[in-house]
Amino acid sequence: MCKIDISRLSFNHMTAKKYDLYSLVDTCSHLGIRYVGMWRHKIAEVGLEQAANLLQAYGIRASSLCRGGMFPASNEEEFADHIDDNKRAIEEAAYIDAEVLVLVCGPAADKDLSKARYMVEKGIDALLPYARSCGIRLGIEPMHPVFASDRSVIVTMEQANDLIDKFNDEYLGLVLDTFHIWWDPKIDEQIRRAAGRILGFHVNDYPRVVDRSPLVAREMMGKGVIDIRRIRIAVESAGYMGPIEVEIFNDQLWNMPLSELLSYTKESFLQHV
Template sequence: MQEPLRDLSRLSLNQMTTKPWSVREAVEGCVQAGIPYIGLWRDKVEATGLQESARIVQDAGLRVSSLCRGGWFCAGSERERQERLDDNRRAIEEAATLGTDTLVLVCGPAADRNLPAARAYVEESIATLLPYAQEYGVRLGIEPLHPMYAGDRSVIVTLGQANGFVRRLAHPNVGVVIDAYHVWWDPELEREIEAARGHILGFHVCDWLVPTPDMLNGRGMMGDGVIELRRLRQLVEAAVYRGPIEVEIFNEALWQMPGAQILSLMSERYLSCV
C-alpha cells in the first residue's frame, strides 16, 4: 500500500517552539526537516544581526512567514508612547528586510486600569503606523490574546475586537492573526472567523493542555490537548486563508528536548492533527 502524502508545504516553525536555537540553528533545522517556512522573533534576529539573519534565511531557500512582534503600544507618558511607535516603525523595516509581509502585533496591556481608553489608543496607534507599513509593503496582523493575558500582555482579547479594528481602519495593510491557543474557547469563533474573510494574515497552532501547567509557558504540542485543530483549520480555510501555518509552542519541557526531535514531532503532529 502506498504511504499517505506527507504535505509539509504550508508548515512554518515559529522560533519560539525551539526557543534555545539561534536564527542559524533554526534555519538549518528547518532545512533538514523539510519545513519551508520560519516565523522569526525580533530578539533572535537582533542577536544574530538583521542583515545576517536575512542572508541566512535567503541562502537556505526558506520563506519567512511572519516577524514577531510589534505592538505593545500603551505607556504612561507621551515620550514612552512615541518611543513605542518608533520601535514599531523599526519592526516594519525589519520585516521588509527579512522578506516577510506580515508583522504580528501583540498590542500590550493598559498603562493604567482604563481598558476602553487603552483599546482606543491601540487602534489609534495602528492607524498611525499604517501609511508607514504600506510604504514598506508590510501588513500589520492584530493577534488577539486569550483573556487571561489582558492584565499583562494584551487588551485585545477576542477575534471580534480585532475584526472590529480591521473594519474601522479599512486599510489593505491591516488584518488579523488567528492563534488557536488564544481563540479556541470563544463561542463566537465560527462567526468571527467568517467575518475575518479576506483579512486573515496568519494562522498559528498548538494545543491547550488540561491542566495547564503554566499560564505563559504551558502550551501543548498538537494532539496533546483539547483544541479541535482540524476543524479550526477548516474554518480558517473556508474564510479563504491559504498561507503558512505556524507552530508556536511556549513550553519549558519542550525546550529541554533536542531541537531536531522537536521538529520531527512537530511535523508528525501537524500531519496527524492539523
C-alpha cells in the same frame, strides 16, 4: 479527510527558543520545512543582515515577524517611543521579507482598559501609512484573555474585526492562534467575518488543566483539548491558505534536541492540524 500538506508548516523560533537562527534554519532545511516564524530578539542575536542572508541562502521564508504592538503608554513621550519601535519592527520585517508583522497590542498602563484600547487604535493609525510604504502588512493577534493584564487588551476576534472594519485597509488584518481563540463562543462567526483579512495562522494546543503559568502552558498539537483541524478548516474556508506556524511556549519542548523536536512537530502537524 482534508489532510494538511507539510509544505504549509512554519516553525516558529520560540518553539525552540534555546537555539539560534543558524541551527534553526539549517535543521528546518534538512527536514524540508520551508517557513519559519521569526522574533526580533532572535534576529538581534545574529544581526539583521545575516538573518536575511541566512533565509535567502537556505530558501526559507519568514511567515511572520513577531512582534510589533505594545501600544498603550502612560504618557505621550512613551507612546511616541512605542511608535518608533514599531517602525523599526516594520523595517526589519521588510528587510527579511516577512509576510506579516504580528501585533501583540499591549496591556493597559493603568486600570483603564478603554483608554488602552483607544491607544491601540491610535497606534495602528499612526503606523499604517509607514507599513504601506514598506509593503508590510500588520496582523492584529487577539490574545487569550488570560494575557489581558500583561500582553494585550485585544482579546477577541470580534474586537480585532471591529478595529479592522474601522480602518478598512488592505495592510491591516488578523493573525489567529488556536490557543488564543479556541474558547470563544463566536469563533466560527468571527473567522467567517475575517474572510480575506487573515494574515497568519498559529497552531498549538490547550491543556485540560492549566496548572502552571499560562505563558508556558501551551502544548504540542494533539496533547490538549482543541479541535485544531476543525479550526484549520474554518480558517481555510475563510480563504487563508498560507503558512501555518507552530508556536509553542513549553519547557519540556524547549529541552528537546532540535532535530527531534522538529520531527515531532512535523508528525503532530500532519496528524492533528
